[in-house]
Amino acid sequence: MLDWISQHQKLLSLIINLGTLLIWLVYAQLLYLGFRRQRRPRLIINRGKKKDINALCIISNMSAESVFIEYIIATLDTSRGQIVMDVTDFEQQYSDDDDLGSNEEENRKSRRVLNDSSVRENTRQGPLGSGDFLHIGTFNDLIARMARDEGIEIEHHRPKGDLTLDRLTIRLVGIYGPEDMPIGAERSFTLSDNGVYCSLVPESWDTKRMASMRQRRELRKQIQRFNSTNFSASSSFQAQQQDEEKPSDTQ
Known part of the structure; x- marks a missing residue:
């Protein structure tokens, strides 16, 4: 067995190197696919x-x-x-040109609440x-x-x-x-x-x-x-x- 290994040492080294290269290529491909998935x-x-x-x-x-x-x-x-x-x-149900009328203060308060609300509630x-x-x-x-x-x-x-x-x-x-x-x-x-x-x-x-x-x-x-x-x-x-x-x- 040892004699066979010594006789085919170069061939075995080549096979091992190719196997190592194949493993690294697979590993690199997995890393690339993971990176691509993260960036996609x-x-x-x-x-x-x-x-x-x-x-x-x-x-x-x-x-x-x-x-x-x-x-x-x-x-x-x-x-x-x-x-x-x-x-x-979102569609706004009011206009800046609306007539405030007798409820002027109440309308101003409601608009102030709308203006102070989070952006998520309006867009x-x-x-x-x-x-x-x-x-x-x-x-x-x-x-x-x-x-x-x-x-x-x-x-x-x-x-x-x-x-x-x-x-x-x-x-x-x-x-x-x-x-x-x-x-x-x-x-x-x-x-x-x-x-x-x-x-x-x-x-x-x-x-x-x-x-x-x-x-x-x-x-x-x-x-x-x-x-x-x-x-x-x-x-x-x-x-x-x-x-x-x-x-x-x-x-």
């Missing part, structure tokens, strides 16, 4: 409590670090065009910790808010007339940990009205990640555009609706 942002958009249009829109952060949610953009596709709205902030912008989640209301509330902004009358979860709602897309734009470039996540839901209720079906089994360099550069340009224009909403719906109404006006 993961946001999930899903339904909660229910499966129809009255379900809660839940946002979960499954990343290893916190994600600062900067924008939540909702896009509603209809048979007459598209409506895009920034739904990061969804802010850090979302690892493993945390938040909801941005029901999908029906989001649709009703966007329809109201465009003057669309909604009755029993559906618009009046021949207008149909086709798709609702939720896009998140945020900053992951100490990184400078923004990240994004997006998920679309198909809306189907059978006359009795409106179903809400995800178009994909998972939330689409927007974390490649090209996508992150596009998100950065989008943030710069939002900040420079003070973006709140945009729409192609109104223009298409006016085009459809022109022939009837000339008859």
Whole structure:
């Protein structure tokens, strides 16, 4: 046995060295995968409590670090065009130009309470910790808010007339940990009205990640555009609706 080992010493040394190299390569691969997993942002958009249009829109952060949610953009596709709205902030039920009237002191106190309340009660912008989640209301509330902004009358979860709602897309734009470039996540839901209720079906089994360099550069340009224009909403719906109404006006 010893003679065989001495005769094949070089071959055995080569095998041992290759085995050691293979072990180190596997170990390095595991370290790389662990590091990549730690640095990989993961946001999930899903339904909660229910499966129809009255379900809660839940946002979960499954990343290893916190994600600062900067924008939540909702896009509603209809048979007459598209409506895009920034739904990061909650709708305010008051105006600075409201008439205080006889209850001036009481209204001032209520506004002072609102102004002194935490930011979390007025906006969804802010850090979302690892493993945390938040909801941005029901999908029906989001649709009703966007329809109201465009003057669309909604009755029993559906618009009046021949207008149909086709798709609702939720896009998140945020900053992951100490990184400078923004990240994004997006998920679309198909809306189907059978006359009795409106179903809400995800178009994909998972939330689409927007974390490649090209996508992150596009998100950065989008943030710069939002900040420079003070973006709140945009729409192609109104223009298409006016085009459809022109022939009837000339008859």
